[in-house]
Amino acid sequence: MTSRRQFLAGLAAASLAPIRSWSAAGAPDFLAAALFPDGLYRLAGLSQRGEILFTLPLPERGHAAAAHPELAQAVAFARRPGTFAVVVDCISGTEIARLTAPTGQHFYGHGVFSQDGRLLFTTENNFDAGEGMIGVWDVANGYARIGSFSSGGVGPHDMVLMPDGASLAIANGGIETHPDSGRTKLNLPVMQPNLTYCDLGGQILEQVELPRSLHKNSIRHLALRQDGLVAFAMQWQGSVTQHPPLLGLHRPGTQARLLSAPDAAQSTVQGYAGSVGFSQDGHSVAITCPRGDALHLFDTVTGNFTGSFTLEDVCGIGTASDGMVFTTGTGQIGRVSTAKATITAQAQCQWDNHLVPILRPTN
Amino acid sequence: MRTLATLVLLSLPVTAHAQDRGPILAEITEAHILPRFANLSESADSLASTAQADCLPGSSDLRAAYGAAFDSWVSASHLRFGPTETGDRAFALAFWPDTKGFTPKTLSRMIADADASVGDAEAFSQVSIAGRGFFALERMLYDPDFADQGQAAYRCALIQAIAADIARNADAINADWQGYAALIMHPGDGSPYRSGDEAMQEHYRALTTGLEFTADTRLGRPLGTFDRPRPNRAEARRSERSLRHVELSLAALKDLALRLSADHPEIASRLSQAFDAAANRAHALDDPTFAGAATPQSRLRIEALQQSINDIRSIVSTELGPTLGISAGFNSLDGD
Missing domain, CATH: 1.20.1420.20 (M75 peptidase, HXXE motif)
Structure with a gap:
């Protein structure tokens, strides 16, 4: 365990000469969790080309991770309703800290750092109250918990830091769960998902709700374009014979736009989007649909559906230098542009839900 | 709309070839x-x-x-x-x-x-x-x-x-x-189900969510945790129907599971045995409201019943699902 003094020294050193920075960990573009053939779950650092730059063991199946903006530190979250998250030094592979959710709460699998890397925010479930929470952790103080605030809804899942660095966008999925009942959804008839924007102290700035007829469309995952356009991916909890949109675009202060493929394609994805991502040029946005073995691509300006690619168990997606990169549960890594999807690497593992971007400093 | 670009990258088909459902x-x-x-x-x-x-x-x-x-x-x-x-x-x-x-x-x-x-x-x-x-x-x-x-x-x-x-x-x-x-x-034109597989998947989903609800909610809620059992959260405990609901749901779900697996006698037989094992445990419980969740000895028996339902779920997802074109992918099964 790193002492606070060592840690601060490291932090200071990093700002001068980034010896503990991501470049020392092989300059990965993404973090992704995976199940390996030996039955162990690991967190991997990935390049856009699909090279695995490092792997670090995880205690059990993870969900997403959060990457520190400067230091090569990753927080890997347990799959919900897990109560642990581990902070790993991606250079040495050692565990720096372990986050334990407070009694009565568990993690929801996602989290994000503040722009200066001093705070970590985590989505959590206060399960007896059935209320979503955001936990706040002090990075320099060994990831000590220093506070929490309401997420503005039930079942917060993904969360991103807005480009202003001063606000968070939170996907409150709306689904209430309780660890005593595993992952069973307890409140489908009364669920009310929302997209909440709040400042870093929890003051709610704006909330977006779907039309009443779509109240069973759980807002789960987010992607952010650098100009502040938020894309949200949804999972439909209503009848399988309905095929509502599973992707929305929202810019604070405006109405959300919902995007859908034509019914023939929309009806094949079983109402389930796993991840969402933007292309590098920001013109395209994609959702992955592992239950339909499909990746759906849309134009961010017109909102039009521009293509579907058949990819078995595709789920992770992220921005790459010339489009987007995706991962699949069969170990494939590939690239998508508007015209084609290409497999660029085949790893001997099963990539888990998400690709978490590492935003390297531009200096 | 621009041209629909579809690239087939699958080396193996994910669904079995079309069957008459x-x-x-x-x-x-x-x-x-x-x-x-x-x-x-x-x-x-x-x-x-x-x-x-x-x-x-x-x-x-x-x-x-x-x-x-x-x-x-x-x-x-x-x-x-x-x-x-x-x-x-x-x-x-x-x-x-x-x-x-x-x-x-x-x-x-x-x-x-x-x-x-x-x-x-x-x-x-x-x-x-x-x-x-x-x-x-x-x-x-x-x-x-x-x-x-x-x-x-x-x-x-x-x-x-x-x-x-x-x-x-x-x-x-x-x-x-x-x-x-x-x-x-009769899936197809005029039906909300486009194919026989899709209609079968609707029934399959009824089976899996029914089993999940009985194991995780009907039993999971009163069980709570060992340190904090919650017998007062048992379903319909006021009318003392909690255990009865578990037994009724198991009987109904067994009927559905056996019909869904009619084309696969080996799976049907394994499902039948697993349902019978769960029903026997339920029948032997003699605790209509799961009040026993709060005492270690009787709690174990409720947990054993829950486990026997999870055994059914495992056969359903790993054996029955794939016969119905249900993808058993790492991510598609995760549901998160």
Whole structure:
């Protein structure tokens, strides 16, 4: 365990000469969790080309991770309703800290750092109250918990830091769960998902709700374009014979736009989007649909559906230098542009839900 | 719209080649679904007429009619699609779990306000689903907290209104299923199901969510954790129906599972044995409200029952699912 003094020294050193920075960990573009053939779950650092730059063991199946903006530190979250998250030094592979959710709460699998890397925010479930929470952790103080605030809804899942660095966008999925009942959804008839924007102290700035007829469309995952356009991916909890949109675009202060493929394609994805991502040029946005073995691509300006690619168990997606990169549960890594999807690497593992971007400093 | 670019990158097909699902779809619809909703409609009508004749909460006739109607609902409650889902009918029949106590709040408010909707079936159908259905009626018939709230005449009218609303809902589901039956038996043009596989997947989902609900919610909620058991959260404990619901649901889900696996006798046989093992454990439990969740010895036996249902779930997802074109992918199964 790193002492606070060592840690601060490291932090200071990093700002001068980034010896503990991501470049020392092989300059990965993404973090992704995976199940390996030996039955162990690991967190991997990935390049856009699909090279695995490092792997670090995880205690059990993870969900997403959060990457520190400067230091090569990753927080890997347990799959919900897990109560642990581990902070790993991606250079040495050692565990720096372990986050334990407070009694009565568990993690929801996602989290994000503040722009200066001093705070970590985590989505959590206060399960007896059935209320979503955001936990706040002090990075320099060994990831000590220093506070929490309401997420503005039930079942917060993904969360991103807005480009202003001063606000968070939170996907409150709306689904209430309780660890005593595993992952069973307890409140489908009364669920009310929302997209909440709040400042870093929890003051709610704006909330977006779907039309009443779509109240069973759980807002789960987010992607952010650098100009502040938020894309949200949804999972439909209503009848399988309905095929509502599973992707929305929202810019604070405006109405959300919902995007859908034509019914023939929309009806094949079983109402389930796993991840969402933007292309590098920001013109395209994609959702992955592992239950339909499909990746759906849309134009961010017109909102039009521009293509579907058949990819078995595709789920992770992220921005790459010339489009987007995706991962699949069969170990494939590939690239998508508007015209084609290409497999660029085949790893001997099963990539888990998400690709978490590492935003390297531009200096 | 621009050209639809489709690139097939699969080395293996994810679904088995097209099979004729017709016979199994017909069997499930005609022998499993339709009789269940006919029973529900009949017993719910009987509940409504019994309440009309005798609205005293302690009436043995009323309680018997309530039990019979609730039995038929639990035996059909996994079939949450098509007419059952329309307008949240299923939830209006059974709003549970009620994690935030909406049912007692809604009922108390109606009683305190002497809400006039009890005299108008149409108006009552607009009441919050938390104030309707079998769990609202259970409060009125079995919960001492509701025995003396407000006026006796209003409580009587409320009991009759809830019973009549249950019957109305049950009749509507049953009536609509007469037409919907053809749609799920004959997928394709004009049906919401595009293919036989898709219709089979609807039934499969009913099976998996039914098993999940019984293991994780009907048993998981009262079990709580070892350090903090929650027997007071058992389903329908006030009417002492908690264990009965587990047994009824296992019987209904076994019937569905065996029909779904009719083309695969080995899987059907393994499922049958697993269901029997769970039913035997349930039968031997002798703890109608899972009060034993709070004591280590009896708790173990409830946990063993839960495990035996999880054993069924494992056969369903790893053996039955793939025969129906259900992808068993790492991410598609994760559901997060």
